[in-house]
Amino acid sequence: MKRKILLGLVVALGLGLAQKTLVFGSNGEPVSLEPGNITDGISIYVQRQIYDTLVDFKPGSTEVTAGLATSWFSSPDGKVWTFRLRQGVKFQDGTELDAEAVKFNIERWWDPKNPTRIDAAARYEIWPELFGGFKGDPGSILKEIQVVDKYTVRFILNQPFPAFPAAIGSGYFGIASPAAIKKDGAKYGSPTGSAVGTGPFRLVEWRPGEQVVLEKNPTYWKKGFPKVDRVVFRVIKDPAARLAALKAGTIDFTTDIPPANLKDLEADRNLDAVFRPSFNVGYLALNPSHKPLADPRVRQAIAMAVNKKAIVQAFWGKLGLTDGHFTPPSMKAFQSPKVTDHEFNPQKAKALLAEAGYPNGFDLELWYMPVSRPYFPTPKEIAEAMAADLSAIGIRVKLQTKDWASYLADRKKAPGFQAYMLGWTGDYGDPQNFYDPHFACPIADLFDGTGKPLCVKELGDILTKAATTPNLEERKRLYQQADELTFSLALRIPIVHSQPLLAKRKNITGWVPSPLGSESFETIEKR
């Protein structure tokens, strides 16, 4: 009996002292807590709490706002970007954030020969992807980085890059403490090493497979934040188990809930469904190397024959919307008001097919992804629905798939797949990040019928110009043109912009999900 009382006391004491701990149900393990060396969403989510980036984004939007830099501007030719840093910001190890520290981080990502790099091969892959290459590569957009004074850093570019602040502000590029990196060496950012930034929370412990524990950064530069003492990332990979943990109160909030669980969430009075603003596109790609698809009228006919609204309603419900824009709704400023959506009209589609010389239709191989993605949660079923719509205008669809790795590789090998489903989730808030990987000339995964990658010169020219024009109004106009052109070309028909489903318990407030996929937990409160 005595022992029981003692045990009770110990437990009660433990609860009484409990700090405000926010428990996040993570759908997997972070790969690394080293900035610039990851591309997976889970790592970015954890890193976002530890590190700050040069620029930040307004909560819930893709609009750039002050981060570690308080202001920035480009030279008239768009090739020199100057950033003024916030003063008096300290890393969690007590060292100061200054221009040298920023330079240290950038050079580490950019320069493969940098001695502080952990791993020379196959890592830091996001830098060349967003900035054209590493130091020394012919395509590298960055030419030089200079420290102007203690709190000013200057990027000299090889070509104008108006989206530069948005790109360098993306969640991959958190600014880390140079001292900590030098001290930790190869262990930096791994479970046995440290991860030191200027962000709202600092790393306490990373126990692989179990949890990552962060605690409030007492020297955080944003006064009054964060609102909780601790954040724990608990790894629960199985979605059903994660939902159960949320219902039971083991975790407070989580992401990556299957769309099918929306009703269940809404029925539970302890829980709230939370929608992340869409920042993706799921599309149907039509490859002109398959002869009938070379005719734009045929592609238009297909766009008209697929009942997109019904499909989105059936497979996403409230979680999806469909329009004719390749970019998601958060990029409205760059979208043309003339582009609405393809009209659903099987009769007209049939007439168009006949006009193009296919009154009896044709055979088409349609490839669906073997894996589920936010933009296509159930690819096979969605493909079946599209196939049914196409058969109504006489196109005889043969559904095809193969393992994910081959799927990704084979679509880029001539002649490519005739028609296939795929999608894209953006890295940063600029239309360039959506258009260039898909439409920049030559288009790597659509072929022109002679075995060469397809090149739509008119579109390619617009995109090149749009990517390098410093003037924002001019860029908007160019991307609106690109919007109209991609719409009428119908090489990739946007099917959906989906909103990922997240969930929280009712006592959690102040959580504003970012369309970019990760947001700071500093504003979250737990009642």
Added chain:
Amino acid sequence: MWNYVLRRLLGLVPVLFGITLLVFLFLQLIPGDPAQAILGERGTPEQLAALREKLGLNKPLYVQYLTFVKNILTGDLGTSAVSTIPVAEELKRRWPATFELALAATLVAVVLGIPVGILAAVRKNSLVDTLSMSLSLVGVSMPVFWLGLLLVYLFAVNLHWLPTGGRLSTDLAIDFRPISGFLILDGILALKPQVLADALRHLILPALTLGTIPLAILTRITRSAMLEVLSQDYVRTARAKGLGERQVILKHALKNALLPVVTIVGLQFGTLLGGAILTETIFSWPGIGSYIYEGILNRDYPVVQAGVLVVATVFVLVNLLVDLSYALLDPRIQYR
């Protein structure tokens, strides 16, 4: 006897080599380029080439295999292609979690399965017998995944009696540093009753889930073994001598019926160590099962190869132990 043990141990060498070959070849049979699978939608040709180089995928098959075996012999199980953490380190850290769970599941199976099996045999064709046999049939046929989620929803989500997953509650896990990795033991060693209690509470549902199939199998095996023994002459003799039924069953019959039961317990334990993949995934149990599962999902070759290899090796070793334990249980078995 020692001669036999030595011979059996030597016999393991070709078996283990065979395992390495199978593990290696099976992964080769999976279609598609693992580098592409790891990089996903956005891999560029340069990144693909670099990753292939790093994973050694551009070398001839036999070179890859020889490197694989050579590394194993030097104790190097490779590094994870995704996290770059050495696989051996990770397996070592996760091993106690899986072992603890497998032990608990075996305990569930033995403590419930053997008595129920005996009872069913002794009261053959009674209600107890029919009921336990039907239940065990359900037990073997129930999908582990479904059963696990069912238990979670019943006992954790609706009744709030037990936690939904993990090995410790979040708050306890923040402050508690595992000593041996076996949390039950650690709770005792660290003199932390709340850790011990919490670890036990977390162990119940996964152990029940994982233990259900072996429990059902064990019940059936015990029953049939008992039935066979009970029909033997020496049991009749024992009864004729005037021994009480209790003594006849527990002393004379059970001891002889245990032989096949021990075999099955051993085999099941070996299976549990490797077969915990689904259970560990449902309950977010940080053991080697969930590690291998993740490796498979990510096409992380070094993780899958090393994981399967370790599990297979343990399985073979447990089998050996079972064989050797025969000698202790049944003197009729001779070693030549």
